[in-house]
Amino acid sequence: MEKRVLAGVHFWEGNVACAEGALAAECSFFAGYPITPQREIMERMASRLPLLKGVFLQVEDEIAAINAVIGASWAGAKAMTATSGPGFSLMQEAIGYMVMTETPGVIVDVQRLGPATGQATKCGQGDVMQARWGRHGDQAIIALCPNSAQEMFDLTVEAFNLSERYRCPVIVLADEIVGHLRERVEVPSEDKIVLVERRRPYSLDEAPFGSIKPNGVPPMPRLGDGFNLLVTGSTHDEYGYRHTASPMVHSKLVTRLVRKIMDHVDDIVKVELQGIEEAEVGVVSYGCTSRSVYEAIKMAEDKGVKVGHVRLKTIWPFPDKPVKALSERVDVIVVPELNLGQISLEVRRVAREACRVVGLNKVGGGRPITPREVVNQLLRWRR
Numbered sequence: 189m190e191k192r193v194l195a196g197v198h199f200w201e202g203n204v205a206c207a208e209g210a211l212a213a214e215c216s217f218f219a220g221y222p223i224t225p226q227r228e229i230m231e232r233m234a235s236r237l238p239l240l241k242g243v244f245l246q247v248e249d250e251i252a253a254i255n256a257v258i259g260a261s262w263a264g265a266k267a268m269t270a271t272s273g274p275g276f277s278l279m280q281e282a283i284g285y286m287v288m289t290e291t292p293g294v295i296v297d298v299q300r301l302g303p304a305t306g307q308a309t310k311c312g313q314g315d316v317m318q319a320r321w322g323r324h325g326d327q328a329i330i331a332l333c334p335n336s337a338q339e340m341f342d343l344t345v346e347a348f349n350l351s352e353r354y355r356c357p358v359i360v361l362a363d364e365i366v367g368h369l370r371e372r373v374e375v376p377s378e379d380k381i382v383l384v385e386r387r388r389p390y391s392l393d394e395a396p397f398g399s400i401k402p403n404g405v406p407p408m409p410r411l412g413d414g415f416n417l418l419v420t421g422s423t424h425d426e427y428g429y430r431h432t433a434s435p436m437v438h439s440k441l442v443t444r445l446v447r448k449i450m451d452h453v454d455d456i457v458k459v460e461l462q463g464i465e466e467a468e469v470g471v472v473s474y475g476c477t478s479r480s481v482y483e484a485i486k487m488a489e490d491k492g493v494k495v496g497h498v499r500l501k502t503i504w505p506f507p508d509k510p511v512k513a514l515s516e517r518v519d520v521i522v523v524p525e526l527n528l529g530q531i532s533l534e535v536r537r538v539a540r541e542a543c544r545v546v547g548l549n550k551v552g553g554g555r556p557i558t559p560r561e562v563v564n565q566l567l568r569w570r571r
Contacts, residue, residue, distance in 0.1 A: 310554025
């Protein structure tokens with residue numbers, strides 16, 4: 189009998205670990221279109237999911253994939269898709285629909301170099317702002333950023349839990365290097381994996397799109413359960429009825445959709461902290477680039493420089509508090525990124541005015557930022 193959770197120690201590629209994390213989270217539906225560099229996720233789901241009595245669907249494009257995820261979610265399934273930058277762009281309107289209709293689902297974006305077709309097999313981190321602002325209108329989003337094969341497993345499980353808890357789409361913002369590296373991955377036994385299930389309504393009186401709390405998460409019925417369910421991307425009231433001319437209904441709805449995320453930032457956001465208390469210079473990193481930072485910190489300490497490091501596991505909502513706390517201890521924060529400067533903008537937004545934020549940026553050829561490049565910046569800007 190096929191096992192849902194492959195407990196034990198494995199030597200897995202990051203993309204394979206992501207697929208196994210989805211299965212461990214009880215994902216029962218996957219729809220996708222093959223695109224580099226996420227195809228190993230699709231291949232693993234195609235081979236494993238049908239044996240677990242789930243549904244795997246290869247569709248004609250990414251628009252079809254994300255809309256199939258929406259349908260499966262409203263039918264009661266935990267659903268996922270995976271893509272890279274160009275496909276992620278195609279999904280944005282439907283992800284906005286998921287936000288507006290409070291549809292759970294996980295979207296994995298294994299980033300590559302763009303814009304457009306770019307360098308399809310090379311690594312980039314250029315989708316950071318697309319993940320946050322790719323949809324039109326006021327909205328909040330949750331995006332997680334793994335830096336290892338282990339976290340491709342762990343944060344995919346976490347993505348499903350957050351999606352179910354807050355009834356929203358959640359993005360796993362990976363990158364080509366993390367997707368394709370092979371590492372030791374420890375998978376706990378099934379009974380050790382904590383899963384969150386979406387709340388179902390108890391009666392017809394419970395509104396599927398409203399809450400007595402201004403930041404509340406309503407229960408989610410399934411289509412066919414007899415709740416006279418209306419699901420629309422237009423402005424709607426607590427019972428799904430369209431109100432496309434009412435300022436009051438729109439303000440109440442959109443404000444709650446944002447607040448149900450932003451009022452729970454302390455519960456959502458996760459970071460890794462190193463050496464904050466005694467730091468002379470700071471680093472904020474995420475994804476594959478953070479792996480070079482670990483070595484750079486050792487190299488800097490060998491030269492007598494103490495480094496404070498905030499590594500973003502949650503990239504959206506942005507971890508304002510730990511980044512601001514770092515800025516209050518150092519005069520300079522270095523932000524290494526495989527783009528021309530995206531998260532450095534957020535670091536500048538929250539850092540104290542007297543703290544200088546320095547971008548260390550690289551694009552082209554998929555070349556990683558090396559530990560030497562990081563440590564050179566740290567030594568340059570030490571006190």
